[in-house]
Amino acid sequence: xxxxxxxxxxxxxxxxxxxxxxxxxxxxxxxxxxxxxxxxxxxxxxxxxxxxxxxxxxxxxxxxxxxxxxxxxxxxxxxxxxxxxxxxxxxxxxxxxxxxxxxxxxxxxxxx
Amino acid sequence: xxxxxxxxxxxxxxxxxxxxxxxxxxxxxxxxxxxxxxxxxxxxxxxxxxxxxxxxxxxxxxxxxxxxxxxxxxxxxxxxxxxxxxxxxxxxxxxxxxxxxxxxxxxxxxxxxx
Numbered sequence: 159x160x161x162x163x164x165x166x167x168x169x170x171x172x173x174x175x176x177x178x179x180x181x182x183x184x185x186x187x188x189x190x191x192x193x194x195x196x197x198x199x200x201x202x203x204x205x206x207x208x209x210x211x212x213x214x215x216x217x218x219x220x221x222x223x224x225x226x227x228x229x230x231x232x233x234x235x236x237x238x239x240x241x242x243x244x245x246x247x248x249x250x251x252x253x254x255x256x257x258x259x260x261x262x263x264x265x266x267x268x269x270x
Numbered sequence: 271x272x273x274x275x276x277x278x279x280x281x282x283x284x285x286x287x288x289x290x291x292x293x294x295x296x297x298x299x300x301x302x303x304x305x306x307x308x309x310x311x312x313x314x315x316x317x318x319x320x321x322x323x324x325x326x327x328x329x330x331x332x333x334x335x336x337x338x339x340x341x342x343x344x345x346x347x348x349x350x351x352x353x354x355x356x357x358x359x360x361x362x363x364x365x366x367x368x369x370x371x372x373x374x375x376x377x378x379x380x381x382x383x384x
Binding site: 190258261 | 271313376
């Protein structure tokens, strides 16, 4: 969904289900893409990254997909847990690491 | 990755006053970045602080409002001057470690202006 005003788009999932968080990026020349997780009262923390020459990368319970044709990035979280509740930001890095642009963020809420 | 200590973690300030936020990194870094995160929103870059030179401010941010110091390669301060309620935000310090390529963040300073 779109970010509207002060309200982050929210994704609610049942515990144990898979989550998919989407992000549209702006610069087709960006070199890296990163997903950050921000828990309440903390700064953003790195989750996973992907280079622009890849279309998929897997980590522990997380997978990032990159579709350069439509400038779209997604984060998939398998078997979502209560500890996954947070705000998730995508970021694109370009110009040899000199430019960082953050997406609007999505709030993930895990339901018991 | 670098460990970033940011102080204070939160503060409630009167309008018209100023607050200085400190950022300490456990390793030497060339550039330090200051971001603002308004309630329910994403991160907006305020300025890039280079050691030994003036900070570089992004559009919409000025030195008189957000003076920055960078006395050495491990420390920086951001001052929020003449505060108004619209300055209520989380302010985040960030660095790109020497061996890394992506920003690492401090835990932020949650500022409320009343």
